[in-house]
Amino acid sequence: MDTFTATTDRMGRLRSEIAEHPARHRILTGERPTGRLHLGHLFGTILERARLQAAGVETFVVLADYQVITDRESPGAVRENILEAVRDNLAAGLDPERTVFFTHSSIPELNQLMLPFLSLVTDAELRRNPTVKAEAQDSGRALGGLLLTYPVHQAADILFCKGTLVPVGKDNLPHVEMTRTIARRFNERYARIFPVPAGLVTDAPELPGLDGRKMSKSHGNGIALGMSADETATAIRRARTDADRLITYDPVRRPGVSGLLTTAATCLGIGPADVAARVGTGGSAELKRVTIEAVNDFLRGHREGRARITPEDAAAAIRAGNARARGIAAETLDEVRAAMGMAYGF
Ligand code: TRP
Numbered sequence: 434m435d436t437f438t439a440t441t442d443r444m445g446r447l448r449s450e451i452a453e454h455p456a457r458h459r460i461l462t463g464e465r466p467t468g469r470l471h472l473g474h475l476f477g478t479i480l481e482r483a484r485l486q487a488a489g490v491e492t493f494v495v496l497a498d499y500q501v502i503t504d505r506e507s508p509g510a511v512r513e514n515i516l517e518a519v520r521d522n523l524a525a526g527l528d529p530e531r532t533v534f535f536t537h538s539s540i541p542e543l544n545q546l547m548l549p550f551l552s553l554v555t556d557a558e559l560r561r562n563p564t565v566k567a568e569a570q571d572s573g574r575a576l577g578g579l580l581l582t583y584p585v586h587q588a589a590d591i592l593f594c595k596g597t598l599v600p601v602g603k604d605n606l607p608h609v610e611m612t613r614t615i616a617r618r619f620n621e622r623y624a625r626i627f628p629v630p631a632g633l634v635t636d637a638p639e640l641p642g643l644d645g646r647k648m649s650k651s652h653g654n655g656i657a658l659g660m661s662a663d664e665t666a667t668a669i670r671r672a673r674t675d676a677d678r679l680i681t682y683d684p685v686r687r688p689g690v691s692g693l694l695t696t697a698a699t700c701l702g703i704g705p706a707d708v709a710a711r712v713g714t715g716g717s718a719e720l721k722r723v724t725i726e727a728v729n730d731f732l733r734g735h736r737e738g739r740a741r742i743t744p745e746d747a748a749a750a751i752r753a754g755n756a757r758a759r760g761i762a763a764e765t766l767d768e769v770r771a772a773m774g775m776a777y778g779f
Pocket residue numbers: 461462463464465495497500587590591599600601605
């Protein structure tokens with residue numbers, strides 16, 4: 434069996450296990466608040482969270498604010514990015530009574546777990562993480578200590594609440610692997626405290642950006658969830674396509690056209706070739722019209738939700754989430770220190 438089939442197979446089994454025994458699991462997932470969330474996040478992660486919430490699994494969402502400074506000099510507009518991200522999550526139907534939103538910088542006990550965890554990994558293990566290597570390259574800067582060790586910090590994000598399932602994109606699987614290693618080594622060396630969590634890779638297709646490259650906050654090629662219908666139309670009209678009137682799905686030779694087809698198709702719940710057939714020989718103008726309509730129809734409900742949820746509502750959700758996360762982190766840290774013979778009683 435090839436790796437892809439094996440992964441898909443395992444994900445299928447995990448999903449049925451979750452549906453049958455939601456109470457056995459705790460989900461921990463999250464994101465770096467480096468910018469505004471876009472349509473790719475909605476399809477790739479947020480809607481998946483809403484489905485897991487509906488299945489009855491307790492979910493924690495970390496706004497990984499310390500992770501912002503792994504590859505840049507300053508956190509930027511991090512407060513606003515956090516509030517807007519939580520607003521988008523709430524607008525998509527996540528319920529702060531059932532999903533715990535928290536900022537990891539607000540949880541000292543979580544951060545303290547990083548110290549014993551660092552003792553469980555080697556320099557060579559840290560250096561061979563392919564995602565860290567790629568991020569170090571992309572940053573164009575010298576490899577910082579936090580960039581090198583953030584997968585260990587991410588292990589603390591996951592293990593502080595004894596998460597069992599970690600929904601992530603493929604690029605985060607090496608970090609889940611590192612978390613599994615840390616959990617196993619801690620359990621073997623000290624005491625069986627931690628479950629060994631599983632990564633849950635979303636089966637939503639990755640949405641290309643308006644230029645055909647990966648939709649990304651840093652490429653500025655995304656449809657941000659906070660955009661109005663008019664702003665969305667303007668962004669889509671600006672997308673680079675080509676002059677061929679016959680619209681076809683060909684991601685290699687026609688990345689711009691194919692990016693729009695995939696975007697429209699995902700919003701419509703059909704295949705990109707079907708959208709191409711619909712547009713036919715209408716050319717780029719018709720393709721853009723169809724895409725604008727599909728995206729704006731799809732986002733209508735989300736935008737209405739966003740308009741009802743204020744930044745203060747988001748702040749209240751995080752305040753409550755931080756308090757809950759902090760209580761759990763303090764308990765876990767106590768257990769960890771006791772297992773290590775460091776619960777001194779003085
Ligand atoms: N590294 C994740 C990202 O790139 C964000 C993240 C931080 C995360 N801590 C986490 C994801 C814990 C899952 C679990 O978006």
